């Protein structure tokens with residue numbers, strides 16, 4: 031029998047946590063033959079609700095679920111962790127400046143990064159979901175010098191999936207016909223969903239759409255502002271779709287991308303496509319054998335260049351701000 035994989039989820043009592051844990055326990059994160067042990071990290075006020083969720087997980091009698099630990103201590107939560115999903119974060123509240131937001135999140139992601147550094151398993155893979163995801167991932171990574179930097183990733187898969195869905199609607203194709211879509215940059219309103227290399231049933235998506243006004247005025251803003259539109263409609267932020275994207279991100283990272291396709295992940299830049307080295311920015315990546323690689327050699331047209339640069343500039347500013355705060 032296989033040894034269970036230790037999966038740590040922070041913010042386990044939150045709404046994404048509630049949508050995520052049952053899917054992990056049912057085998058959708060890693061594979062239908064991989065047993066898992068769950069570690070739930072919450073702040074003290076969240077522990078009771080996390081215990082309630084653990085009771086429900088028990089009540090599902092998932093064959094792959096080999097145990098659940100609940101704690102408010104990051105050193106316990108990340109001990110032996112193979113996969114860490116960092117979901118809990120400090121949201122921006124009214125009147126909060128960016129510096130305050132970054133500082134509050136530094137107080138969460140710096141100690142968690144250190145706990146990962148000191149206690150996680152050697153093969154640890156980290157996905158940061160909690161916003162500002164890219165920069166929170168940078169903070170955690172900087173606090174974990176003994177862990178290879180590339181193990182720290184940030185989630186842009188929800189943006190990727192949103193863009194696929196919008197493009198499928200526009201072209202009348204099914205989502206499974208859409209390949210090679212890319213989200214570049216930051217998981218924020220400046221992100222750039224790129225269809226110039228995407229394919230719809232094997233044909234170039236930008237050529238099929240052939241409508242730059244739709245791209246600039248409809249597609250890009252719809253994808254980039256989808257989170258706000260969900261809040262407006264639902265009265266709460268995206269939860270099930272965010273959990274779904276987290277499942278997709280880790281599943282793809284571990285199990286690979288399909289031949290001829292790629293996905294989008296926020297990852298430490300190696301300088302590709304003019305993105306300064308070390309920034310955690312979204313790129314087109316292929317995954318194989320538990321590792322990812324940036325897709326190389328794509329031609330970046332002027333339309334794309336300006337948008338990638340604008341989002342990367344925002345990441346530079348966030349990095350400089352957390353550097354100024356001594357968080358990295």
Ligand code: NAI
Nearest residue numbers: 041043044045046071072073076118119160161185188272
């Ligand atoms: P939520 O507020 O329902 O849950 C957050 C949970 O985190 C709470 O239970 C809270 O007690 C816990 N928490 C706070 N600080 C913690 C700490 N230091 N350690 C452990 N747990 C802690 O929020 P929700 O809706 O679940 O969203 C979580 C995060 O995901 C937010 O930052 C949100 O902005 C982000 N998000 C990111 C998306 C992406 O595409 N990257 C998409 C949607 C949401």
